[in-house]
Amino acid sequence: MxxxxxxxxxxxxxxxxxxxxxxxxxxxxxxxxxxxxxxxxxxxxxxxxxxxxxxxxxxxxxxxxxxxxxxxxxxxxxxxxxxxxxxxxxxxxxxxxxxxxxxxxxxxxxxxxxxxxxxxxxxxxxxxxxxxxxxxxxxxxxxxxxxxxxxxxxxxxxxxxxxxxxxRNPEPEFIPATPAVVRVHRLAWLVCCIVATTIIAGGFTAGTHAGFSYNTFPLMDGHLIPAGYARLHPFWLNWFQNIAAVQFDHRLLATCTAALIGGTIFLGLRTPQLGRPAQDALMLMGWMVLLQYALGVTTLLLVVPVWAGTVHQTCAALLLTTAIIVLHRLRGVGRV
Ligand code: HEM
Known part of the structure; x- marks a missing residue:
């Protein structure tokens, strides 16, 4: 497997x-x-x-x-x-x-x-x-x-x-469900959800070829929020078909993902009850999101060369892998 x-x-x-x-x-x-x-x-x-x-x-x-x-x-x-x-x-x-x-x-x-x-x-x-x-x-x-x-x-x-x-690891290692541990566990779930959402947004960025416009970072055509974000009606259509909105949403979600992962690591490293394996997995996820973020910006600034787009897409899978490993290592929270 x-x-x-x-x-x-x-x-x-x-x-x-x-x-x-x-x-x-x-x-x-x-x-x-x-x-x-x-x-x-x-x-x-x-x-x-x-x-x-x-x-x-x-x-x-x-x-x-x-x-x-x-x-x-x-x-x-x-x-x-x-x-x-x-x-x-x-x-x-x-x-x-x-x-x-x-x-x-x-x-x-x-x-x-x-x-x-x-x-x-x-x-x-x-x-x-x-x-x-x-x-x-x-x-x-x-x-x-x-x-x-x-x-x-x-x-x-x-x-x-x-x-x-x-x-490989059928018996989860027991982790006491202290308030701090439960908080990190919940955050780890949230991280998985936001990584998944960012990936879906990346799919729309790729699908609408949005990466070939607004090739500057962090501003888009001189604005933090691009003009014409809400050009289409009804409003939700912008999230799927309006190139400016699609790309902005992907950037915003990626930034939230990186921030949330940073916060989870910050709390996780101050919670020794999590154990070394879970903390190591958190650190791995942290390095991976940095790499993925940098690759995303590189892909954008270089106007989507084949190599960068391919590596960025592949590293999305690797980032998700690290998030799943974190969750898997926290399986034993509260289990005796
Ligand atoms: C947590 C961080 C990120 C994740 C998980 C992520 C994920 C993805 C995925 C999975 C795709 C490709 C989808 C597909 O091929 O169908 C994609 C495309 C793209 N992403 Fe990201 N991304 C992240 C950060 C960023 C950042 C920070 C930027 C730039 C500011 C960026 C810019 C792009 C662009 C321009 C594309 C389209 C490339 C193409 O057409 O192949 N990404 N992203």
Whole structure:
């Protein structure tokens, strides 16, 4: 399961690369089994390329890049899909073996089967997202579907990570539920929620291409709150479709995330009852949020180069990992 967690981080990185290189729409069909075989003849490459030429993205973004250019974006998308299938095998084959030899409890077996099914569903959601990019008036996928795909990937990752950590460490270490400990525990939950919300906001920032505007920090076009924040009506529409508001919200949430993590560490380090493992995890989370914040600003100031966008997206998963490890190490609060 830990191997699958590593593979999932790799998958999130590959997803970022695929999105940022505009490769996601290059494979225009979804064949869960036979799609594993890439084009093997020149005729098949030409057929796939001819298909791709029919969608608006080709004409607007990649017009005239030739078969070699098409092959480049095709391989990015193909590897992303292939990696997904490979994860399915890495989960399924040991699962069958361990279940047959009676190593796994029924509960764990059922949970792992559920993860396998959800992994398949994530593939289907990926296709649901990609299909939205083929509409006659679009050159990219629908932001809402991008966020759906991203959120499901993170949710599945959290579930597998939690299960893996619990399998490694089945008995939580008792931590006395003093008021200070309970406060840090509650803050750790809040941190997980705000990190998740910042990630969703990051999804909309990426989906609406908001990172290509207002490339200054901390001001946006000379203002702390950009002019035109509330341009759209009804008001809530701004949070999803207005580039100024989408980017501002992501910055604001990221700043709140960093501040909340700072506060949690401050209290956590003054609460010795938490124990060393939980305090170490808090410190790791602190370093990670600093790195992620700096990467976010770098991505913005450099106008979203592929490497920075990919690393920023991947480090979001690593930040979430540290937040989950903190929560996992605090599992024993009040438990005898
Ligand atoms: C706690 C800190 C942060 C987290 C967890 C976070 C998370 C994310 C995630 C997950 C994405 C990509 C979503 C996707 O690909 O669908 C993203 C995109 C982005 N973030 Fe952040 N972010 C953080 C801080 C920041 C900061 C401080 C800035 C800049 C001030 C920033 C600027 C951006 C930009 C410009 C994008 C779009 C890049 C692209 O198009 O690929 N982020 N963020």
């Amino acid at each position: 830990l191997a699958i967690c590593f593979m999932l981080i790799g998958m999130i990185a590959l997803g970022g690369y695929t999105r940022l290189t505009g490769s996601g729409l290059s494979i225009m069909d979804w064949r869960p089994i036979t799609g594993m075989i890439p084009p093997l003849s020149h005729a098949e490459w030409e057929r796939q390329f001819a298909l791709y030429k029919t969608i608006p993205q080709y004409k607007i973004l990649h017009d005239g890049f030739g078969l070699a250019g098409f092959q480049k974006i095709f391989w990015a998308e193909w590897i992303h899909r292939f990696w997904g299938r490979l994860m399915g095998f890495v989960l399924l084959l040991p699962l069958i073996w361990f279940a047959v030899t009676g190593v796994l409890s029924r509960r764990l077996t059922a949970r792992l089967i559920l993860f396998f099914v959800l992994g398949g569903l994530q593939g289907a959601i990926g296709w649901f997202m990609v299909a939205s990019g083929f509409n006659p008036d679009s050159t990219a996928v629908a932001p809402v579907r991008l966020v759906l795909h991203l959120c499901c990937a993170f949710a599945l990752y959290i579930a597998i990570l939690w299960t893996a950590l619990s399998a």
